[in-house]
Amino acid sequence: MKTSNPVLARLGQAAERERSAGYAPTGPYGQPGYPQQYPTEAGYPAAPPTVNTMSIDDVVVKTVTLLGILGISAAAAWVLVPDALLGAAWIGAAVVGLVLGLIISFSRMANPALVVAYAVVEGVFVGMVSKFFESLYDGIVVQAVTATFGVFFVMAILYKAKVIRATPKFVKGMIAVMAGLFAVMLINLVFALFGVNTGLRDGSPLAIGFSLVCIVVAALSFVLSFKEVEDGVRMGLPQRYSWVAAFGILVSLVWLYIEILRLLSYFQGDD
Secondary structure, eight states: OOOOOOHHHHHHHHHHHHTTTTOOOOOOGTTTTTTOOOSSSTTOOOOEEEEEOOOOOOOHHHHHHHHHHHHHHHHHHHHHGGGHHHHHHHHHHHHHHHHHHHHHOSSSSSOOOHHHHHHHHHHHHHHHHHHHHHHHTTTTEEEEEEEEHHHHHHHHHHHHHSSSSSHHHHHHHHHHHHHHHHHHHHHHHHHHHHHHOSSSSSSSSSHHHHHHHHHHHHHHHHHHHHHHHHHHHTTTOOOGGGGHHHHHHHHHHHHHHHHHHHHHHHHHHOO
């Protein structure tokens, strides 16, 4: 089963190499998902190694697990990191999270430990950002969390109802748009470090428009994640690759939350 997603294509190639090396997704008495039954008495060959394939349930469990880890990490950072170190922790977690995210995204192997480490680091980042905005606007974090999961469930319903489909053109277009937004945000960050205000993050009409674009793209990125899950199940990827799929959903959730948090802050009063 071919996929238009380059990362998932690499994962499919890795799974194929595993199967070629003697690892095959099998089921009870030859059915998918369970070990085949082989006699092991003298004179019979030993059973070949088997591997369980990923399922949608696996991805759901891994996603909830990562969200739990992120939430605990965020709460711990909020309570334990002193206000004087808030900025340093914020920037440090953002940089480490970016590096880990790139390693996971472009790695050919699923590494649960790296994915869990990413959730911990992103938890610190989310906790510091949330604490900063909450100190300025009371109740904004609850609003942002509610809106984030609301958007997620709406996108899941739309995808399930096939209102939005991840066609090859859609996937290519989304990858191009996300790469473009990432480049713009990176350039804006560099300018900000040198004291240059581009107007993209200052609450101006341009900033509001940019945040709205980011929110729409972040919401649509869930479609790519849902497609990855479907393709991974169809391709028979090993169960551990469900961590990679859950990682993709977590990245979109964090991005969406930060953009909604920022947008809500633009409409807060000066109290």
